Amino acid sequence: MKLLLGDNFENKFYESEFSKCNGYIRINRYAPRNSNKEIEAFGKHTDISCVTILFQDEIGGLQMKSKRRDEWIDVKPLEDALLVNIGDFMQAWSNERLRSAEHRVVLKQNVKRFSLAFFWTFGDDDREVYAPREVVGEGNTRLYKPFSTKEYRAFRENNYGKIVGTPIREFAGVLESQH
Ligand SMILES: O=C(O)CCC(=O)C(=O)O
Numbered sequence: 017m018k019l020l021l022g023d024n025f026e027n028k029f030y031e032s033e034f035s036k037c038n039g040y041i042r043i044n045r046y047a048p049r050n051s052n053k054e055i056e057a058f059g060k061h062t063d064i065s066c067v068t069i070l071f072q073d074e075i076g077g078l079q080m081k082s083k084r085r086d087e088w089i090d091v092k093p094l095e096d097a098l099l100v101n102i103g104d105f106m107q108a109w110s111n112e113r114l115r116s117a118e119h120r121v122v123l124k125q126n127v128k129r130f131s132l133a134f135f136w137t138f139g140d141d142d143r144e145v146y147a148p149r150e151v152v153g154e155g156n157t158r159l160y161k162p163f164s165t166k167e168y169r170a171f172r173e174n175n176y177g178k179i180v181g182t183p184i185r186e187f188a189g190v191l192e193s194q195h
């Protein structure tokens with residue numbers, strides 16, 4: 017993150033922007049399904065978080081969408097490894113220096129699977145997300161208008177399964193060509 021956001025990132029922004037984040041844990045349990053057909057067990061989505069830290073068990077199945085090639089890439093489980101994923105709030109706050117990758121879970125075997133996701137995110141109280149000028153950088157276009165975390169959560173809930181593009185861009189993006 018330091019590399020992408022500059023040297024002073026921690027001193028300057030951590031306290032003011034992210035110290036009021038909350039952590040939530042979600043335990044995902046995928047039950048066996050009486051079939052050996054491949055299924056999408058967790059549909060494609062981006063996380064409503066600043067940062068997500070994910071543990072998946074040895075079964076695997078997590079896939080990330082590659083931005084460049086527009087294809088799904090398997091994230092192979094590694095013993096003792098956690099996956100750090102950027103969420104939508106961080107994508108907007110960083111003016112897309114950091115990207116919230118689309119991901120999903122595809123199961124090929126008829127076995128149970130378990131994953132544990134820790135979401136580091138703005139709490140249930142409402143707050144405004146707005147990329148600081150220094151993060152946008154001089155001469156760069158601001159890609160998001162300021163938005164409320166509460167309204168974004170409501171937008172995601174009300175549009176579950178309906179959004180074709182990038183949800184955070186649909187909601188707060190300012191450039192038509194970005195959609
Ligand atoms: O089960 C997984 O590996 C992914 C879970 C996930 O993407 C989530 O909980 O947001």
Ligand SMILES: [Fe+2]
Nearest residue numbers: 061062063119
């Ligand atoms: Fe996720």
